[in-house]
Amino acid sequence: EKEGYEHFMIKEIYEQPGGIDKTLNRRLNKEGTIVLDGIKLTKEDLDKINKIYIVACGTAYHAGLVGKVAIEKYAKIPVICDVASEFRYRDPFIDENTLFIAISQSGETLDTLAALREAKRKGARILSVVNVVGSSVARESDDVFYTWAGPEIAVASTKAYTTQLTAMYMIALHMGLTKGTLSRERYDEIVAELKTMPDKAQKILDNYQIIQQLADEQFNNESVFFMGRGLDVEVAFEGSLKLKEISYINSFAIAAGELKHGTIALIEDGTLVIALATQNHLYDKMLSNIKEVKARGAYVVAVAKEGNEEVEKTADKVIYIPDTMDELTPILSVIPLQLFAYYVSVARGNDVDKPRNLAKSVTVE
């Protein structure tokens, strides 16, 4: 039930600190080591794996894009991230040294399930990140990580995504430590920072009025652009999907460096651009991209980390998220975008929890 919230979506957005906390903290032992009961990958198994495919649809795919970056960074195994409907018809390179990771909230998405079966047939080991216990994807996997997000009712996925991100970081950290490609010291630092995510997420939620106000000003736009660099691109994709599916605004996400290869032609006076600028090592580059779109008349709302105030000089508005490591920002930076999509949808009078043409679980092709 909605427990006093107006929609399931906003209730589920507010359940994120709790979901992240549960997914993470119940799997940490006294020494602060991640214990993955449902995953039996030993050092020997991991040393054999020379390639990983992460396959999913929609929002779960966007979580996979972040997972790819984390696994490559911590476990030093090349990762290919693919949408399930493409993967299954691609005749992918798979053998017994391949690990296939499926991500699915429902565990019943037909394309994801078919992709999993195809990978299994070719000899891959199957690991899945699933929210629904006992679902088809979970049952057909060798290893399972359950995101303990609780039931997700709203069609637009929110708490499933942030717990999927948490899961992917944990799997990547576990692999890196087991393989020895990540030092214990660095591992401990990242786990300690992950533990701060629930409180930091809560802080963003406590400041929802800033975003509600922005939505009230901007809900009449016909198109919205999201851009970023590095991990901010993956979050831009998710923010854009969230907005379009419940607001029906034509939204689009792009790697900011790609702008001048075509898309900048669409920027005109007043075009709303949401610029994610959370990555310290790419901050200056993002500032230049913001200037590029500003010069063509865009109205720029930036998302930045507290402490990186320089963006105020260029952007029209800045939404701050609490400071954290560059590599963990997606868990936080997506939250203002979810809130924005929600309040825009409300302002437009849409059926927030049941957007037109969409189903919660896509069990047809």
Ligand code: F6R
């Ligand atoms: C978007 C959304 C969808 C799902 C996708 C996969 O908000 O909810 O894009 O993420 O249909 O569903 P699952 O995770 O159940 O496989």
